[in-house]
Amino acid sequence: MKDTLAAALMQIGGGSAFALMVPVLAGFIAFSIADRPGLTPGLIGGMLAVSGGSGFIGGIIAGFLAGYVAKAISTKLKLPQSMEALKPILIIPLVSSLIVGLAMIYLIGKPVAGILAWLTHWLQTMGTANAVLLGAILGAMMCTDMGGPVNKAAYAFGVGLLSTQTYAPMAAIMAAGMVPPLAMGIATLVARNKFDKGQREGGKAALVLGLCFISEGAIPFAARDPMRVLPCCIVGGAVTGAISMGGRRETDGAARRAVCSADPGGDYAGAGLPAGDCCRNAGGGPCLRPC
Known part of the structure; x- marks a missing residue:
């Protein structure tokens, strides 16, 4: 089955496209809230949701968290005029990615993954x-x-x-x-x-x-x-x-x-x-x- 057209299409769709679903969803949720500065932390949060086992639900949480964190930094952080150009392309994505990443690893990922595991066990039994x-x-x-x-x-x-x-x-x-x-x-x-x-x-x-x-x-x-x-x-x-x-x-x-x-x-x-x-x-x- 590995060399068939169906297997190749499955690798493209199920193996690659669906693997991007949660990170892209999280990224564009964040983008809708904070515009371009929210995209990077949203994508990173979505990837951490997938790798941490919190899946689709974790990706949604990561997207909203990244968007609002990036938006808060954008409005609250005041920099000298000479550094304002760096804020949307470097400072906001970097700081918000750090905050979202740590939150997903230490605060959000494991509880959501645990809830999903319990729900999965309940559904299967x-x-x-x-x-x-x-x-x-x-x-x-x-x-x-x-x-x-x-x-x-x-x-x-x-x-x-x-x-x-x-x-x-x-x-x-x-x-x-x-x-x-x-x-x-x-x-x-x-x-x-x-x-x-x-x-x-x-x-x-x-x-x-x-x-x-x-x-x-x-x-x-x-x-x-x-x-x-x-x-x-x-x-x-x-x-x-x-x-x-x-x-x-x-x-x-x-x-x-x-x-x-x-x-x-x-x-x-x-x-x-x-x-x-x-x-x-x-x-x-x-x-x-x-x-």
Whole structure:
């Protein structure tokens, strides 16, 4: 498998691009707060989050910490006019990187890594009933506001667990996140007489967006009739998440990945895998299969 195109694409995407995800996320969180002086400490904090085991959650914390530390230094530190030019390109990145780095190593990294380890152990040892309940909760959250804060909180929870090789919650999250746009799109095809021409056209777009795991495709329908659309989507998402977790489905990609069986004795059961996409079974074997 090492010399195949799928393996090469996985090395590019999963091995390199995904390795940069947390540092780049932290860097640009800091950049959004403190502009260019925050980028370097954010990237360093994100790298320390990855190496220290605090993963996605640690990267978010590092990004905010780096941004606000760099911003505070920028506003509070007064230098002679002759040295002002050095402040944004040397002094602020250097000092804030030192502060953020020490904080990540001695204050933040280990507690967050410990919480993730506990959560991973709990998820891996939970019974089927608890797994189904968790899947239902995550699925309902994904469909509550379709791209809003509740949706993003559920998604962040799933992404945070990817660094601990816990893939089942992300599968439930992705499956449930597709429910609202797919449901609205199918509804416009099955019950065409209940929708006007504009809604039927919007349903076609919702179908495509749903297949791409973009929950926002259902927003026009929810905005038009929230009292009927939202409860149906939430119930559908909860059922989908529960089925996914109960069936031990897993996916190791943060977005737009195929979902496969977690059965360690089963064949590579993912359907419709794009070239280079990787799903894993519980036995740890990579499932690389080009279309």
